[in-house]
Amino acid sequence: MTRVVIIGAGxxxxxxxxxxxxxxxxxxxxxxxxxxxxxxxxxxxxxGFRASTCAFVLGLVRPEIISDLRLRAHGLELYSSPDALAFTTEESGRHFFMWKEPDRTIREIRKRFGERDADAFVEFGVHMQRLGAVLRPMMLQPPPRLSTFVREFEQRGSMDLFGRFITGSVTDLLDHYFESDLLKGFLAFSGVVSVHGAPSTPGTAYVLAHHSVGEFEGHFGKWGFARGGVGALTAAIADAARSSGAVLRTSARVDHVTIRGGRARGVVLESGEEIPADVVLSNADPKRSLLKLVDRAHLPDETVRGIEEYDVRGSQCRVLVAVDRLPEYVGLPGGPGPQHNGHAFLGPRLDRYEQAFERARKGLLPTDPVVELTIDSVRDPALVPAGRHMIVTGVQQLPFELSGRTWDDARQDLTDLVLKRLFDHAPNLEGAVLGTHTITPLDLEREYGLTGGNIYHGAMTLDQLLTGRPAHGLGDYRTPIEGLYLCGSGTHPGGGVMGASGYNAAMAVLTAQGMPTPRPWGQEHAARLLRRRGLEDALHAAYASPRIRKAMNTAARQPWLRGLTKLATRRPGGRR
Structure with missing residues (x-):
């Protein structure tokens, strides 16, 4: 029987x-x-306070993996916010909600920002779905070549989307569609995750576009949560692995991969224990996998150079805040409400992202950061003591190396900065804080093994996608060392809680072993999937007609046509 060792239980x-x-x-x-x-x-x-400490929202997990591994039977319970998917607000009290029902969201945008942005939101959604139709078939397949990728847009008559969503900047992308600064600021956040850049940086649009492959309960444009926090997802996957005979060991830090005769032969733990294997997969990021766990003498010079140049800049932090009351946001009534149920964004403005990046380049903390947050305890009260809540906040665009000091020195300053932003938007939280726990970019590397504090295992820019992720010549999960594979987010298709990189690496191993895969896998099958056309293509084609576009814009905001909207946002094969 083939022996496999996997480094890292992400x-x-x-x-x-x-x-x-x-x-x-x-x-x-x-x-x-x-x-x-x-x-x-x-x-x-x-x-008594449990929380999702790093990842906290689920919308990219591949439904095929949930089905194949029977994760619901292994205890996974996924659910969505009862009303608002997202809430965005400013210190002035100006705000808006993104609701579960698209028609309600469109009516809210029309009310707050005008007819043009309401129609633009429909157009943006249609284009994101069109983009997802191209990207989604690539998720559970080996990456196509860039030329194949570009040709697919050409053949679909969508080169305008390629320039806008793949090579463009977040700023140019959102300026094309919207006028409202608050709406643009909200949408921009997903375009600056784990990127050393600002919304105006070319190539950042793809980071936003990456989310077009997401779905929840079979529908585009939605996301949700796991009962018990995101750890419930990995607990279910772990249980599925154990039920098939896998052995899962914790407190077992790998020192290095054993290599003899140009082939991986197993690993040696820091304790000195040697574990033999025929195949080794590393879930660590590419830099840690190939520059720390492997002696560079075993790698070609071009591989070493490619991994050294692999861009892992783009850090973030988490500040978790235990409180004895819910935030009462400026401009909203007190008491529980939809503003507490989904993914919230405080003060997102394009200029704030730009300023944060300029300071990050100098190794400085931002002065006025955009803050994201969730309060899982509202939806899942078993996570915390009765009458208490845990606010999990996040800030992107942080430097990994600070100027003149370390993150350990700056921890309290970072905590205070985030608390101030919370108090600016919800003054009632002053005096309500029971405790804080801050995870700095250095903690992400030191405690969670994420080089550079990059949660995506590397920037999601075009030069680090497809067969170029993590470097050219390493895009098929195999390394130059026979029997050594990469299976983390530093491989295609990239970051986020998807599971696709782990799936594809496993398929690469099974294919190399001459064993069957659960579904057809390989370049030839990937090409066939790309050639398929579906509902998203039909919607995009219809939307190109001004008359039909006007009718679709009107229909999209009608609650009595909600069933039709659900059909339009339905992913092929999605769960009902």
């Missing part, structure tokens, strides 16, 4: 383990921390 490593164990291979997963899940984990950060 969600991708666990996905690889579950598929390979199910195929009958002898699988052992080694996790350095004392808990499974990597950065997709629920942790008790103070007595």
């Amino acid at each position: 969600h991708n490593g666990l996905v690889s383990a579950a598929y390979l164990a199910r195929a009958g291979l002898d699988v052992t997963v080694l996790e350095a921390r004392d808990t499974l899940g990597g950065a997709c984990v629920t942790e008790e950060i103070m007595p």
